[in-house]
Amino acid sequence: MSRRAVLTLGAGLGAGLLAGCQREPAPTGTGAQLLAGNPTVPDTDPVITRRDLSTGRAREVDVVVMxxxxxxAQPMPVCVTLHGGKYGNAKSMVSLGLQQALTGLVKQTGVPFALAAVDGGNWVGDKDDDPQRMLMDDLPGWLDRLDLATTPFAALGVGEGGTGALTLARTPGLSAVAAISPTLFDTYADAAKSGIYQTRQSWEQGEPLRHTPQYANLPVGVWCGTDDRDFLATSREFAEKARGKLTTGPGGHDDAYYRRVLPDALKFVAGYL
Structure with missing residues (x-):
């Protein structure tokens, strides 16, 4: 069964569970009508943070849903968003203005979806710390408890999280992936200097540049600032080999650039809902 089919089924099951709990029925109408100022629409906290134990990472992590x-509050599709750098975290995705960008996009399209962010370290992990296993095995249960579709339809990441999103996309099922300033390395010498990969084997197995044929049938969007001297060339190389869409413009490898292009990246993945 495709990931999109699972998402649709999960949303239906979620709606059934809501009815079984005898909650107040959700208002009827299109997404656009719900966003047009209908006074009967109950508001919900747009950002929820909870702490959960990750078996994949062998530690507690923050889970932030926007x-x-x-x-x-209703079952809706989810795009998983991955933070940048091992010192970043799930809450840092909120500080980039993602929730506001999401609200603006949904008002335009009338098609609501949610964003989920989790603490992922450097998204490569080491030994018993496996962020990708967390996304595959732990995240579905966390989303289910929040009455959301348990299987993300897309992944979006910034910096090292951009690489993490591309790594996740190698597992079949996503409808689209967006990578902003991904930390890609065309040689192990450069990868070793970064401290992200612990061994040559982990780089060879995980580096998206070494597995570009696996993206042949997946919509891929890549954004990179023209002042990002370390990763502009590898971003171009990846987009070309993976037949993805490359967007460049003024900016470096920093939060200011991420904030500027995140609305465009969200619009890209939302086009594959």
Missing amino acids: RPSGVP
């Missing part, structure tokens, strides 16, 4: 403002 919903569009003005949309009632």
Whole structure:
């Protein structure tokens, strides 16, 4: 069964569970009508943070869910968002203005979806710390408890999280992936200097540049600032080999650039809902 089919089934099951719990029925109407100022639409906290134990990472992690403002709590599709750098965390994705960008996009399209961010370290991990296993094995249960579709339809990441999103996309099922300033390395010498990969084997197995044929049938969007001297060339190389969409413009490898292009990246993945 495709990931999109699972998502649709999961949303239906979630709606059934809500009915079984005898909650108040959700208002009827299209997404656009719900966002047009209908006074009967109950608001919900657009950002929810909880602490959960990850078996994949062997530690507790923050899980942050961002919903569009003005949309009632209901089952909806999810895009998983991955933070940059081993010192980043799930909450840092909120500080980039993602929830506000999501709300603006949903108001335009009338099609609501949610964003989920989790603490992932450097998204490569080491030994018993496996962030990708967390995304595959732990995240579905966390989303289920929040009445969201348990299987993300897309992944979006910044910096090392951009590489993490591309790594996740090698597992079949995503509808689209967006990588902003991904930390890609065309040689192990450069990868070793970064401290992200612990061994040559982990780089060879994990580096998206070494596995570009696996993206042949997946919509891929890549954004990189023209002042990002370390990763502009490898971003171009990856987009060309993976037949993805490359967007460049003024900016470096920093939060200011991420904030500027995140709305465009969100719009890209939302086009594959």
